Amino acid sequence: MRTGRIIKSLSGVYRVDSDGEMFDTKPRGLFRKKKFSPIVGDIVDFEIENVTEGYIQHVHERQNELKRPPVSNIDHLVIVMSAVEPDFSTQLVDRFLVIAHSYVLNPRIVVTKKDMASDSQIERIEKDLDVYRAIGYPVQFVGKKDNIETIFDEWGSGLAVLSGQSGVGKSTLLNAYRPDLAIETNQISKSLNRGKHTTRHVELFERKGGFVADTPGFSALDFDHIHKDEVKDYFLEIQEYGQGCKFRNCNHIKEPQCNVKAQVEAGNIAQFRYDHYVQLFEEIANRKERY
Template sequence: MKTGRIIKSISGVYRVDVEGEMYDTKPRGLFRKNKFSPIVGDVVDFEVENVTEGYIQHVHERKNEIKRPPVSNVDHLILVMSAVEPDFSTQLLDRFLVIAHSYHMRPRILITKKDLASIEMQQKVTQLLNVYEDMGYKTQFISINDDIEHVFAQWGDGLAVLSGQSGVGKSTLLNKYFPDLDIETQHISKALNRGRHTTRHVELFERTHGFIADTPGFSALDFDHIQKDELKNYFMEIHEYGESCKFRDCNHINEPKCNVKIEVEQGNITQFRYDHYVQLFNEIANRKERY
């Protein structure tokens, strides 16, 4: 019996890395019977059938899991956005942050294309990143000519997942770090101001301090797994100041004696963050009413 991590999954075959040795494995029928499928990132035990093949017997407990695209045991969730083409959006960033926290992951913010942004845009992005750094988020603002090895090294050990909308430069970063990969990239669609989907499946690539995954690009964020009453927990500063609200179940919308609203008025919670919270709260509330 060997133990390794699934680094790739195609057509029911799971490639498992065991300290640099690769095995193409298949799950036992027991998994199908229990309607459970291994996913990329899983640590598994498998029996070796021959030199490079085997059958998965056991999947270790996952410490976390992203549903779409499926990947597990993520140590660092890198939210990749661009300064321009597509333009940096705090609203989109806040939505990605909500998704990250809903999966119990502490994300890092990586902004690309600094070299393509005007001085004014660079200053604007830097000022906005300072807001997130004050909340405790780790941020990076990089140009394509920066030392990518150094950029990746700052994330620490373990599995790092690159996530973000298409066209922000995830595949470009990986191509620079792994020149032999030649991952497909596409130009930004001017009409949609976003890239078209290029990455088709999740795959882990070995880096100096662990693994890195490029996930399929997506522009529509799915909040179906989040209840409206949970949302306040995924805005860090709103959760913190909400502890002092008069009512424990305060959602910081129309409730009386809401400390969060007071902190917004006093400038301790940034207005745009609160506005994004209210907008997303209403979206989730209306969705639940429809169903």
């Protein structure tokens, strides 16, 4: 019996990396009976049938798991945004952060295409990024001249998963880091101001100290698994200041003696972060009532 990590899944065949050796494996029938499927990122025990093939016998417990796209045991969720084409959006950043925290993931923010932005755009983006830095999120703002290896090394060891909408430069980042991969990239659709989907499946690629994964571009972020009362816990500074509210179950919308609203007034919570919180809270509240 050997142990390894699933690095690719295509048509029911799971490629497992075991100490640098690759095996194409299939899950035993017992997984089908349990209606359980292994996913990319899983640590598995498998039996070798011949030189490069085997059967998965056991899947180790997952430390975390992203549902869409399915990938597990993520050490760093790298939220990739672009400065321009598509334009940088704090609302999208906040939505990705909420998804990350809801799946108990460790998020960081990378903004690409700095060299394509004007000085005034860079200034505006840096001001927004300072808000995220103050909350405690690791942030990188990068252009073509930056040392790509240094950028990847800053993420630390383990599995880093790149997430973000299509066209922000996830595949371009990977190609710069590992030119041998030659991952297909597409131009931005001018009418939609977003990229076409180029990554079709999740695959882990080796990097110094671990793996990195490019994920299919998100066209929509799914909040179906999140209850409205949980949203405040996924805005870290709102969660922290919320402990000073008069009412323990305060949702910081219309409640009296709300410390969060007081901190927004005082400038300790960014207005745009609070606005995005209220927007998402109401969106989820209305969805729950509708269904």
